[in-house]
Amino acid sequence: MSEKNRDGKRNARERLAVEREKQKTAERRRRTLIVGASVVCVLGLAAVVGVVAANSGQDKKSDTSGPVVTPSGATGKDGLAVPVGKDSAKSTLTVWEDFRCPACKSFETAYRSTIHELVDAGQLKIEYHLVTIIDGNMGGSGSRKAANAAACAQDAGKFTAYHDVLYENQPEETDDAFADNSKLIELAGKVDGLDTAAFQKCVDDGTHNSWVVKSNDAFGTSGFTGTPTVLLGGTNIYADQSMTPAKLKQMVEAANKG
Numbered sequence: 447m448s449e450k451n452r453d454g455k456r457n458a459r460e461r462l463a464v465e466r467e468k469q470k471t472a473e474r475r476r477r478t479l480i481v482g483a484s485v486v487c488v489l490g491l492a493a494v495v496g497v498v499a500a501n502s503g504q505d506k507k508s509d510t511s512g513p514v515v516t517p518s519g520a521t522g523k524d525g526l527a528v529p530v531g532k533d534s535a536k537s538t539l540t541v542w543e544d545f546r547c548p549a550c551k552s553f554e555t556a557y558r559s560t561i562h563e564l565v566d567a568g569q570l571k572i573e574y575h576l577v578t579i580i581d582g583n584m585g586g587s588g589s590r591k592a593a594n595a596a597a598c599a600q601d602a603g604k605f606t607a608y609h610d611v612l613y614e615n616q617p618e619e620t621d622d623a624f625a626d627n628s629k630l631i632e633l634a635g636k637v638d639g640l641d642t643a644a645f646q647k648c649v650d651d652g653t654h655n656s657w658v659v660k661s662n663d664a665f666g667t668s669g670f671t672g673t674p675t676v677l678l679g680g681t682n683i684y685a686d687q688s689m690t691p692a693k694l695k696q697m698v699e700a701a702n703k704g
Contacts, residue, residue, distance in 0.1 A: 514656045517597040517605075522573060526661045528600050531571030536702045537564075539572045540677040542665055545592035545612050546580035546619060550674045553684065554613045560691035570698050574609070576658055577665040579673055580619060588617075588624030591649075593658040595630040598648035599640060607637040 516525040527540075539561070543550040564570035576593035580586075592612055599608035611633050617623035624630060627649050634641040634649075648654070676684040678697060683689050 512652075512656050514660055515653050516657055517600040517654055518603075519600065520597075520657075524660065524664070526657075526664055527573035527575055528597070528605055529571060529573055530606050531565040532568045533571065535565075535568055535571040537570045537678065537698045539570055540575070540675075541572060542575045542577055542668075542670060542673055542675040544577050544579050544589050544673045545596070545616065545624060546584070546586075546589045546622075547673045548616075548619055549672075551613050551616045553674045553676065554610070557691050557694065558610065560695055564695060564698055569702055574605075575661055575665065577662045577673060578658065579662075579665075584620060584622075586622030586625050588622040590655060590658050590662075591627065591652070592624040592630060593661070594652055594654045595624075595627075595634070595649045597654035597657060598645050599634070599637070601648060602640055602642065602645055604637050604640045608634065608640060611636045 517528060519529060521527050521529045543553075561570065561572065565572065576596060578589035578593065581589040596605060596609055596612065599605045612624075615633055615636075630649050631641065631646050634645055674684055675682060678694070679701065683694065683697075
């Protein structure tokens with residue numbers, strides 16, 4: 447073999463090794479981002495209870511001391527779940543989430559299309575529970591105000607679309623942009639028919655603020671330790687490191703056949 451050919455093969459092997467290392471680095475970076483986002487949103491149970499207590503005390507002194515106004519169509523114990531999908535669906539996905547939580551956004555981004563597909567096919571219904579962990583952890587009120595705005599969207603029959611818009615436009619975790627009602631109303635303009643006088647008043651008045659606080663209190667006493675908490679048939683699938691959108695779909699289809 448000529449020296450030239452040996453050099454060519456050696457260079458090819460080196461390029462392949464470099465490319466493989468790039469792929470490994472990219473995969474490590476992706477996993478680090480996901481885990482890092484999860485860590486930010488995960489609190490020990492004692493810390494969660496402490497945050498809830500602190501938030502509750504602060505809320506009751508501010509603009510969340512009014513009556514608990516349940517969003518239209520809310521279900522479950524004390525009306526704290528926002529339902530999405532057909533009642534006839536055999537499988538139920540229970541989601542506890544915070545609109546400021548980066549890990550919640552990561553989950554939504556990865557699973558949204560599959561969840562929508564299953565819901566549209568009548569195979570899955572969802573119960574959303576809205577919490578405010580990041581407000582207590584990072585300071586601010588964006589989690590609560592975004593949750594109130596989502597509840598206002600539920601009143602208008604636009605919860606799912608607005609829910610998705612909030613995650614698509616989620617600010618950096620340290621940026622409490624959702625605390626600005628005008629920002630929440632601006633985002634409503636991305637949902638057909640939502641930006642109405644009734645929606646704007648609901649957002650500005652904080653109509654469902656006390657309901658959000660009650661939902662957050664329920665999370666604090668639930669035994670769950672972070673967001674998102676995603677339950678399928680009572681099993682926390684978010685804690686399953688092998689879970690993928692395809693696996694979730696298979697699980698739902700298998701459960702519905704059983």
